[in-house]
Amino acid sequence: MELNTEKIGRLVRELLVEIGEDPAREGLLDTPKRVAKALEFLTSGYRTDAKELINGACFTQETSSMVIVKGIEFYSMCEHHMLPFFGHCHIGYIPSGTVFGVSKLARLVDMYARRLQLQERLTEQISNVVMESVNAKGVGVIIEARHLCMMMRGVEKQNSTMVTSSVLGEFRDSFATREEFFSLIGRRT
Ligand SMILES: Nc1nc2c(ncn2[C@@H]2O[C@H](COP(=O)(O)OP(=O)(O)OP(=O)(O)O)[C@@H](O)[C@H]2O)c(=O)[nH]1
Numbered sequence: 417m418e419l420n421t422e423k424i425g426r427l428v429r430e431l432l433v434e435i436g437e438d439p440a441r442e443g444l445l446d447t448p449k450r451v452a453k454a455l456e457f458l459t460s461g462y463r464t465d466a467k468e469l470i471n472g473a474c475f476t477q478e479t480s481s482m483v484i485v486k487g488i489e490f491y492s493m494c495e496h497h498m499l500p501f502f503g504h505c506h507i508g509y510i511p512s513g514t515v516f517g518v519s520k521l522a523r524l525v526d527m528y529a530r531r532l533q534l535q536e537r538l539t540e541q542i543s544n545v546v547m548e549s550v551n552a553k554g555v556g557v558i559i560e561a562r563h564l565c566m567m568m569r570g571v572e573k574q575n576s577t578m579v580t581s582s583v584l585g586e587f588r589d590s591f592a593t594r595e596e597f598f599s600l601i602g603r604r605t
């Protein structure tokens with residue numbers, strides 16, 4: 417379903433009036449349209465399908481070595497305040513005959529980040545889609561992020577980072593596998 421950017425623009429104009437602004441002043445004339453366009457991009461994950469996104473870029477490869485892509489930066493918005501949270505996502509998985517085209521892991525992160533999110537849910541959605549898409553033996557996902565709703569308002573803490581992890585399959589069952597993952601992404605358990 418396409419976004420109705422015209423309607424969103426009208427709502428943004430109303431919002432501007434309610435916060436005491438004059439939507440007719442020069443600097444704000446195109447703002448409703450710009451905000452609608454920005455929101456279309458920032459929520460594009462609702463309109464993206466994981467299968468189409470992966471686009472068949474999974475390759476047969478008999479390996480059972482761990483694959484890690486670390487430091488995938490992302491921007492998302494918290495569902496409580498619609499303010500950004502942003503940081504890095506680290507993904508590790510153990511293939512069972514199929515590997516991802518490496519860029520597709522980053523695309524999956526963006527797909528789920530570009531929605532209204534909880535960091536915990538984002539972490540689990542990524543681990544689940546990686547596990548299911550290539551029938552992996554195990555998956556580990558760690559997200560480290562800073563939430564603007566905790567920084568520019570509310571509790572106003574500037575230096576705290578939220579860390580979430582989701583481990584599935586061998587990453588859950590084997591301490592050694594988890595250790596390998598944590599040490600390869602540069603984290604201590
Ligand atoms: N667990 C979790 N909490 C989040 C996330 N993003 C924002 N929050 C929190 O959601 C909570 C919403 O709490 P409320 O008390 O309903 O809202 P609030 O009055 O604006 O809370 P304050 O931020 O403490 O001012 C806050 O504690 C936020 O810090 C997230 O990704 N995960």
Ligand SMILES: [Zn+2]
Pocket residue numbers: 494495496497498499563565566
């Ligand atoms: Zn928030």
